Amino acid sequence: MVSRNETKGARIMSDLDQQLRKQAYEEVNKQKEVVESDPYRLAYHVMPPVGLLNDPNGFIQYDGVYHLFYQWNPFKTEHGAKFWGHYTSKDLVHWEHQDITLTPSDWFDKNGCYSGSAIEHDGKMYLFYTGNVKDENNNRETYQVMVESKDGVHFEKKGVVVHLPEGYTPHFRDPKVWKHEEFFYMIIGAQSHDETGKAVLLRSDDLENWEHLGAIAGAHVGPFEDFGYMWECPDLFELNGQDVLVFSPQGLEPNGIYYQNLYQAGYVVGNVDYDSVQYKHGDFVELDRGFEFYAPQTTEDDKGRRIMIGWLGLPEEREDAHPTIEHKWIHAMTLPRELKLIDGKVYQLPVEELEQLRGEGVKHEAVELGEKAQALEGVEGDVLEINVETLETVTNEITIHIRNHANLVYNPIDKLFKLDRISYVDGETVEERFCHLQQLKSVRIFLDTSSIEVFINGGEEVFTARIYPDVNENGISFAAEGEEKVTIEAWKLK
Structure with a gap:
């Protein structure tokens, strides 16, 4: 269900950018036979052409086409300096692999183009992602970066639009951007200086200049006294008249039959007051009760559906044991799922287009x-x-x-x-x-x-x-x- 399209972008690239792209494509071609010989290669799920895939990024329907970007290390089946890979589909069933979208080739992302999102504005697609930087002592810096595309094919980094605000460690990442009334909003997963997880809200009227409004959820913000040491991949959206916050908290202790994986992914339901910057919400509920599910991201399509795709994997959990690493690849995406809010609970349904596979x-x-x-x-x-x-x-x-x-x-x-x-x-x-x-x-x-x-x-x-x-x-x-x-x-x- 997945084919490859290596059409190259036309924008002017730095020497390092071109070099990294060339090396990645060489690795894809070098390992192609090994990868495709794996009997565990999936038949109808999105996978990396080689190497490691993790978080879904920039999930959007743009000009009638679904775009799914993803965290990608093309050189090994371990985490490292991430690229953004790129798939497109017209029906959420048949996917084509496109040219590499982002490489870790600038001062603000030299150790990885980390997770982020996409939004359409004035006919253009804008990507927002976290640039990861580490020094020789492994000290981290973090930047939120904007990317512009006029066609969904060619992408240009426009530079850093958010620096680290006071009150947070450099674990400040995964921007999700949307528009509400006259303003754009960005929610970011963060760790505050007391080493507790937060969801942080920012506001802009032009996508370039962002005002830090503060944490709207997390430890000591709302009902949670303590709920993990880091919140990753937040996604805030309206569903059936209520505001749903999906996020992936790290550091939860097992609670009976729940929270049994190393890290969790789930949601809370409530209502956001954008004027007072407050979010009143209920309890956390795991989205998926299985073994491998993390970092989900949603988008709304032109049918009005809220669609979610998750990473069919988990960070750091026994990744060296998967049989597929012998064939130079690891991890995949879940099927796209339509979300519905019924009696305060999020239901997930495989999108109806999947019946085409029958x-x-x-x-x-x-x-x-x-x-x-x-x-x-x-x-x-x-x-x-x-x-x-x-x-x-x-x-x-x-x-x-x-x-x-x-x-x-x-x-x-x-x-x-x-x-x-x-x-x-x-x-x-x-x-x-x-x-x-x-x-x-x-x-x-x-x-x-x-x-x-x-x-x-x-x-x-x-x-x-x-x-x-x-x-x-x-x-x-x-x-x-x-x-x-x-x-x-x-x-x-x-």
């Missing part, structure tokens, strides 16, 4: 499940969509066995839904993630060669994970501890 399909109606796991004709493979609908109130535990490597389990007594998998670290340990669920009505599963995304009850809960079964393990089966009736549909995905 090929041959089968439907098994009123299947009677029992203790013996049963496979169904046409419901097998490694690139598959499966939809399970319960026909009655579930009173017995239901299990879906996936490729001899992962299980989806709903326990109606404990009101828990579980995803477990065999760890890719040692190939033996069984790892588990849970969420509370009052009743199971439907499970929609997107399987790719080495990933799984699970949407429960129309997006009420979501689980995302990488899985690495043996390439020949393609079986799917269903079981219940007592009699349960379900209807199961499945499609091979193209």
